[in-house]
Amino acid sequence: MTKTAADELSKIYKAEWRLEGEDISHIHAGYWRSDTPIEAIKAACENYMQEIIQGINIESGQRILDIGCGTGAAALFMAERHGCIVSGVDIIPLHIESVQKVIAKRRLEDKINAVCADILDLDFPEGEFDYIMALESMHHIHDKKTLFKKIGKWLKHGGCFLFSEMALHNRCSWLSGQLAGFMTGSRYLEQIDRYEEYLKEAGLNPVDMRDVTPQTLIKAHEWSERDGHRRLMEYLGATNGRGIAYALPIFLWLTMRSLRKSHWGLHFCRARKK
Ligand SMILES: C[S@@+](CC[C@H](N)C(=O)[O-])C[C@H]1O[C@@H](n2cnc3c(N)ncnc32)[C@H](O)[C@@H]1O
Numbered sequence: 001m002t003k004t005a006a007d008e009l010s011k012i013y014k015a016e017w018r019l020e021g022e023d024i025s026h027i028h029a030g031y032w033r034s035d036t037p038i039e040a041i042k043a044a045c046e047n048y049m050q051e052i053i054q055g056i057n058i059e060s061g062q063r064i065l066d067i068g069c070g071t072g073a074a075a076l077f078m079a080e081r082h083g084c085i086v087s088g089v090d091i092i093p094l095h096i097e098s099v100q101k102v103i104a105k106r107r108l109e110d111k112i113n114a115v116c117a118d119i120l121d122l123d124f125p126e127g128e129f130d131y132i133m134a135l136e137s138m139h140h141i142h143d144k145k146t147l148f149k150k151i152g153k154w155l156k157h158g159g160c161f162l163f164s165e166m167a168l169h170n171r172c173s174w175l176s177g178q179l180a181g182f183m184t185g186s187r188y189l190e191q192i193d194r195y196e197e198y199l200k201e202a203g204l205n206p207v208d209m210r211d212v213t214p215q216t217l218i219k220a221h222e223w224s225e226r227d228g229h230r231r232l233m234e235y236l237g238a239t240n241g242r243g244i245a246y247a248l249p250i251f252l253w254l255t256m257r258s259l260r261k262s263h264w265g266l267h268f269c270r271a272r273k274k
Pocket of ligand 1: 028067070090120134140
């Protein structure tokens with residue numbers, strides 16, 4: 001792991017993402033179904049996981065790799081609800097410390113293993129995992145070609161790669177691309193079509209790719225508006241300085257405009273190894 005990459009990301013994720021009464025945080029956009037009230041953030045986090053695994057027949061004991069596991073929300077969901085054996089990897093030491101605390105508190109040592117590393121520096125045996133997940137983590141990873149190659153190797157035949165990712169659309173303007181990079185703290189956003197190419201190059205067959213921007217990023221904005229974007233301010237302030245507060249309304253207005261015009265967005269994807 002390069003220390004600079006971890007340090008840089010630690011600044012972005014300095015903001016407190018934890019919800020009241022929770023010992024872990026979901027560091028993703030959430031998913032609001034048509035009947036999910038805007039204030040129901042916990043339901044939105046739960047929906048997100050259900051939507052990610054929709055149509056997948058997960059069995060107890062199956063092995064999962066969670067790339068960029070954050071503080072372990074998805075790992076816990078897969079281990080506690082579905083009895084899976086999860087390997088979580090994250091580049092930020094504080095995130096992994098958090099996962100390890102939760103593993104100890106809930107006695108999940110035989111179900112979850114959490115490692116602090118850059119995923120690009122790791123290797124696993126061929127066909128090690130039934131599923132590999134990457135939830136909103138790949139936009140931080142510069143060498144996606146190598147990453148997808150590794151994923152193709154690490155998955156079993158018939159295994160699935162489940163990911164959610166922010167990506168640019170064909171009609172994305174220069175300004176929308178800049179805003180997307182700024183809001184996601186990423187210099188490595190890609191065109192959505194490029195993901196299909198990465199998958200194919202890695203021997204993975206895209207089964208389902210859907211744009212979930214209206215149910216996720218746009219709703220998350222409405223949810224965030226309720227307390228004056230406190231979390232967003234912490235998150236953007238951590239990387240860009242407190243001065244961002246003055247410019248935030250215009251940034252947000254332009255960003256929401258670019259999302260509504262579908263210049264970029266969040267996608268849920270599922271691909272199977274042939
Ligand atoms: C938006 S957060 C998502 C966290 C988690 N997947 C979730 O849904 O709650 C992205 C995570 O990816 C991690 N990450 C970024 N680059 C990484 C890398 N090269 N190797 C491992 N983890 C990485 C970050 O540290 C961060 O925790």
